[in-house]
Amino acid sequence: MKTLAVAALLGATQAHYTFPGLVYNGVTEADWTYVRKTTNFQSHGPVTDVQSSQIRCYEMEPGSNGAKTMAVKAGDTVGFRVDGAIQHPGPLAFYMAKAPAGQTAESFNGEGTSWFKIYQDGPTFGEEITWPSAGLEEVSVKIPTCLAEGYYLLRVEHIALHSAGSTGGAQFYQACAQLHVSGGGSKTFSGVSLPGAYKASDPGILFQLYWPTPTSYTNPGPAVVQC
Numbered sequence: 001m002k003t004l005a006v007a008a009l010l011g012a013t014q015a016h017y018t019f020p021g022l023v024y025n026g027v028t029e030a031d032w033t034y035v036r037k038t039t040n041f042q043s044h045g046p047v048t049d050v051q052s053s054q055i056r057c058y059e060m061e062p063g064s065n066g067a068k069t070m071a072v073k074a075g076d077t078v079g080f081r082v083d084g085a086i087q088h089p090g091p092l093a094f095y096m097a098k099a100p101a102g103q104t105a106e107s108f109n110g111e112g113t114s115w116f117k118i119y120q121d122g123p124t125f126g127e128e129i130t131w132p133s134a135g136l137e138e139v140s141v142k143i144p145t146c147l148a149e150g151y152y153l154l155r156v157e158h159i160a161l162h163s164a165g166s167t168g169g170a171q172f173y174q175a176c177a178q179l180h181v182s183g184g185g186s187k188t189f190s191g192v193s194l195p196g197a198y199k200a201s202d203p204g205i206l207f208q209l210y211w212p213t214p215t216s217y218t219n220p221g222p223a224v225v226q227c
Helices: 002-011
Strands: 018-024 070-073 077-083 092-098 115-120 138-142 150-160 171-182
Touching: 018 070, 018 138, 018 171, 077 171, 115 138, 138 150
Parallel strands: 070 171
Antiparallel strands: 018 077, 077 138, 092 115, 092 150, 150 171
16 A cells, blocks of 8 residues: 555656636637636646635736636636546535635635635545546536626635645645625625635645545535625
8 A cells, every 4th residue: 555655656756737728608718818817837747835815826927917807607616627637536626716806816816715615525534545636627516606796716626635645745836816706686696715724734635545535525615605
């Protein structure tokens, strides 16, 4: 088992990915058209410092980088194309943040306690631990039906845990799309700040994946909001 674990770890070291293309109404948009261009657009490498401002949207430059805003309805499903496919084990999550009054999705920088989680997945336990996002080339989420109309950032996040047994070993892959949401309710949610929501010592970030085989997992960050 230990030999297999080491082989899996070595084989996974180069498998990096990005989330460049928004998927909506069956259409995969051109890369970085509605998604803020990320620093790793060429390297596909991760963020490993949870206190870095890059943990928020991994932006190459502050601001929208010229990305446009997609109009969607509350209750619609919105997704991201994964360039390289999700090749590391770990949890997938989606967050949203509502732009303050007077700002748009393009001008909002995502600062402050504005980020609320709308989805997270978890593993299946057995002889090995497996994750529902493994190998996916597209990931998607349903926009909450009760959400108040407005401009939002939609943040996708995948945490790769193959090296997470030591502090700073977890790898974060994330990106932010720009949306205008209409047709929902009047619900707004309190949130967390990014950076600020995570600590390097959180049990879902500092995590021994391979040996002994885990029997539980605690997702980092806030709970998923409910309408």
